[in-house]
Amino acid sequence: MDLIFGGAYQGKLAYAREIYGLADSDIFTCTESGEIDFSKRCVCALEEYVLACVRAGRTPESTFRPNAVLICRDISCGVVPIDPVLRVWREETGRYLQRLAASADHVVRLFCGIPQTLK
C-alpha cells in the first residue's frame, strides 16, 4: 500500500497516474457519500471520505488492498476553522494520515508537482 499526500492542487493524482500507470477505471474518487469502492486500486480525495465519516460519526476505514494507491490532501496547516465539523475534520484527517503513513510501504509528499519520498 502506497500513500501520496500533499496540499490542494499539487499534482498528486497526475503523479499517481504516471508512476502506477493508472487508467480512469482504476481510480475511485471519494465524495460526501462516505462510500469507498475497495475494488479500485487507487482511492483519491480521501479527505472527503474522512469528512463524510466525521458527519456520520464513523471511524474511517484504514485497511485497503495490498497494492492500493491512496491519495489524500494535507489540510493540517491553516487557521483552526470556526465551523465545528470542519474543526473535527481537520484533526481526524491528520490522525488518519498518520495511521495510513504508518502502515504504508511508501509515502510520497507532492510539492508543486514535485515528489518528495518520506518513507
Add this chain to the structure above:
Amino acid sequence: MTVFISGGCKNGKSSFAQDAAMQLSAGGKRYSVATMQPHDDEDEARVARHVRDRDGLGFETLECGTDILSCLEHADKDGSFLLDSVTALLANEMFRDGGLDKAAPARVADGLMNFCGSVKNAVFVSDFLYSDAARYDEWTEGYRSGLALVDRALAARCDTVAEISAGICIMHKGELPV
C-alpha cells in the same frame, strides 16, 4: 539559471530569494521586479522598505504589476531578475477589472515560461496556500487553484525548486546558487 521558491508566510522566502539573486548576478545587472500594486499606506510603507533594502544591494527596481514581459522592454536580459511575488502578479491579473478572470492563471504561466526563456537568471517567489482546512468561496478557490497551476509550471520549468520552512531550506530540485 532559474530558481523557484515557495513556502508559508514569514518563513524566510524573500531572504533566500534575495541571496540567490545576489549570487546569480555577480558581475551583472540585478533587478527587483516589484509586482505589488499598493492600495494603502501600509502597502506603500512595505514597498518603500523593500526598495530601500534592495537599492542598498544594487538592485534596480522594475515596477510591474501586470503583463510581466513588459518589464523586460528596458532591461538588460543578461541580468538577474528577482520576482517577488508570483502571488501578487496573479492577483493583479486575475482581479484587474474588478471581476474574476478565469483565463489569468494560464496567461500568467505562459508569460512566466516566456520570461524564463528570455533572461539569463531569474528567481521567483510564491506562497504555499494549499494545506488548510477552510472551504472557500468560488473566487478564492479559483485563485488558489490558479496559483497552484502557475506554481506547478514554474516548478517544472525552473532548474532549482526550494521550499522554505522556519528559515530552513528544503530542496526539491537542483541546488541553490552559492
